[in-house]
Amino acid sequence: QVQVAESGGGSVQAGGSLRLSCTVSGLYFNNFCMAWFRQAPGQEREGVATSWNGAGDNTNYAASVKGRFTVSRDSAENTLYLQMNSLNADDTAIYYCAVDRWVCSLNPETDFRYWGQGTQVTVSS
Secondary structure: OOEEEEEOOEEEEOOOOEEEEEEEEOOOOOOOEEEEEEEOOOOOOEEEEEEEOEOEOEEEEOOOOOOOEEEEEEHHHOEEEEEEOOOOHHHOEEEEEEEEOOOOOOOOOOOOOEEOOOEEEEEEO
16 A cells, blocks of 8 residues: 655766655655665665654764755655765665655664655766
8 A cells, every 4th residue: 555656867967966856655654664675786785864753853874874854754754865965876776765654764674664666867077
């Protein structure tokens, strides 16, 4: 029933910006965690950012993106945005959106219940 869909990926030159969107349907609760993960070819999955609104906005960022990436959430529309600035080649990866009512962590082993199909981000330098 629950569907998670990412959009906004594409190709950009180093130093450029992209904004990703994640929309959740079929989940009729506002107090859940939404998170962004990414995975480059041949690399392990990496947590990027999390957003938990169960007790106010609580956002966490990976050290590699802190200061460059920003998440914002439209709870009424069940949508999470990822604004990515100052992109570099190390940001090239498939970006996945994950959703859960119980867990919320940057740990890439976190067992989020719902996942999107991913959207490709390619940064050329």
